[in-house]
Amino acid sequence: MAERAAPRGWRGHGRVVPTVVLGTVVAVGAVGVTAVAGHSSGASDSHAAAAPSVRTATVTRRDLSNSQTVQGHLGFGPVTELKGAGTGTLTKLPANGTTTGRGKALYRVDDRPIPVFYGDTPFFRDLKKVGVVGNDVTVLRNNLSALGYDVGHDVGHEDTARRSADRTRAQGSAFTASLASALKKWQQDMGLEPTGELKAGDVLVLPGPVRVSSVKAQVGDPVAEDILGYVAPKKVITVPVDAQQVSAIEPGDSVTVALPGRDVPGTVSAVGDPGQNDSGQNDSAQPDAGDGSTPKTDVTVLPKRASDVADLDDADVQVEFVSEIHKNVLTVPIGALLALSGGGFAVQRPDGELLRVRTGMFATGLVEISGKGLSAGLDVVVAS
Template identity: 50%
Template sequence: MARRDDAPASGRRRGRRIAAVAAALTVLSGGAVGAVALSAHGRDQQPKEAGAPSAQTTTLARKDLSDSRTLTGTLGFGGQTTVKGTGKGLLTRLPKPDATVARGKPLYWVDDRPVMVFFGDTPVFRTLDTPGVSGRDVTVLAENLRALGYDTGPVAGAPPPRAAGSGHGAEPGAKLTPALLAALKRWQHDTGQEETGKLVPGQVVVVPGPYRVSGIKAQLGDPVAEEVLTVTSVRKSVQVKVDAQDAASIRKGDRVTIALPSTKSVPGKVTSVGQTVQGGDDSNASGAASEATLQVTVEPVDDAAVQDLSSASVQVTFTAEQRKHVLVVPVGALLALREGGYALQRPGGQLVGIKTGLFAKGMVEVSGAGLKEGDRVVTTS
């Protein structure tokens, strides 16, 4: 009887164990499913190896930075000057365009007599034949004969070398001596001129230096006392119109780069900066104010680099400012601070106050405590 009474209790205990085991299996089964789901979710949240960062960054670099601008210019033989004849007579022979105007050589002929070339800054304005007279025209005569290899003897009254920028008005000039007149006569003999031993206006034409004939204005048979021809420098130059405000940063002697039509670039230098402003008023046809400009002259360092070009449109690059081996970042990396100035932002969000230097070509020079080459910062470009 006792066994029969215990059987139901034992059955109930076994039922509870089975239910517990079933529940445990259910929990374990659900846990396994949940673990699989969490594992998959975790894998989805892992960063991808080649994924893009949430903010674009750039690296601080050290390089040379220069502020430059490129302007269009015209290459050609610049500095055209008109040569006028002196004295009486008719033109009987003229040079050809592109002929070189050389010291001691004939430039044109009057009444079939050659008119020779002297270099200088004062024309022969009187007859030089009497020892004792002095002046700048005597200095021109003496300097040219010496340059041509003639012994002129001591030049009495010759001024000391001129200081740069000094005026000519106070210079008395050299004194005409018998030795100088004798040298003049020898030169006349050697060049096939009449050996007079004196120099009269019209026998020589004085120009500042070596030139080339750019054009003929007179005709054979015209009186010599008129405009005879035009000359230009033997060196090619580039004429560039520069905004009058920008021209303030350009100096004589500055180095430039000249891009030729062939895309070849050659070095050049600034030889002059104009002082006369052109334009800047409303006198043009449209009634609008024209741009105020100054003319800047540039010459190639090596004239042979442009020997095949007589005239051409070129691009001239002027470098106004330059920094060597400085830290730079793209301008888009700058953050304007509310209190003024700029900062850079590191990828972690930290702001670093900086000082800016030269801005050029989308880059900016930066400096600040703790900044070094290779640092990464946030940028928008």
């Protein structure tokens, strides 16, 4: 059957119709491309009638990436409320912005300093009897050791469990004579009564260094009240990401943070459970609010250099997450693609030659291509 030429001067959506075969109009909705193409043999040396003037683009070799940009908030993270323990009257309070230090006093009760230790178990009882075992003893031991005191041999919970009739209570370190001696030396250095015993409320246990964000109590208030609020000592960026998209984000991923007037690098430090909000409830299980909103998962980002955000305490920022990257690939604008009637795609040279291509990643208006006859610097026709 003889090949039928296209009507003279006919154009399809700004693209020249090849004269080899009257092409089929193909709409490629997935990439937003509408093209006209004909290709009877699939060979790369087919030609189309060249237009007197066409718009072209250059095949470029570059890194291509898929990314999503989400608005986040730069600050010191969520506030935790601190309630005092023990008895007595608050006689000195810290100022907003104070950062805690291990072994340093945060506030005073009855004019007595209340130092800070780091750990996960508060001092919920008096520690004075040698042989007492618990995680609170472990906190005491770890902090005195970190402060440079000789705490002696660590009697772990396994050794203690073999000597204990009640194994369920044998968890943590044991309060030994060596530990009591180290406690006494530390108390003396702090200006406290060197008893070698620790009463509940004498030392405040925090999860780590923190920054005082607000002071709620006043001098003269009882210590067993809400005293202050604290936040993380380092600035973080909290980014609420759609739960359906958060699976592509992992701790350790590099991100770009758009600050006012500049971009800085950052790193994902934590990703919340998909479908959960700050209270730990599952958003997807909550009734639909009817506002079209989708469940969010908080992603925590840390600036790689604290100096980059030193001049900002509270700001809305944009964070770009890269989900996939293809390095050193050939790319053309998506509008350069021709959908072939027999399937697949091609690009067209300004002289009308068609080059069949294989497509890869689509991103930011570009498409990754590969195939015979393609190279960086090659001019191709782009739909106008």
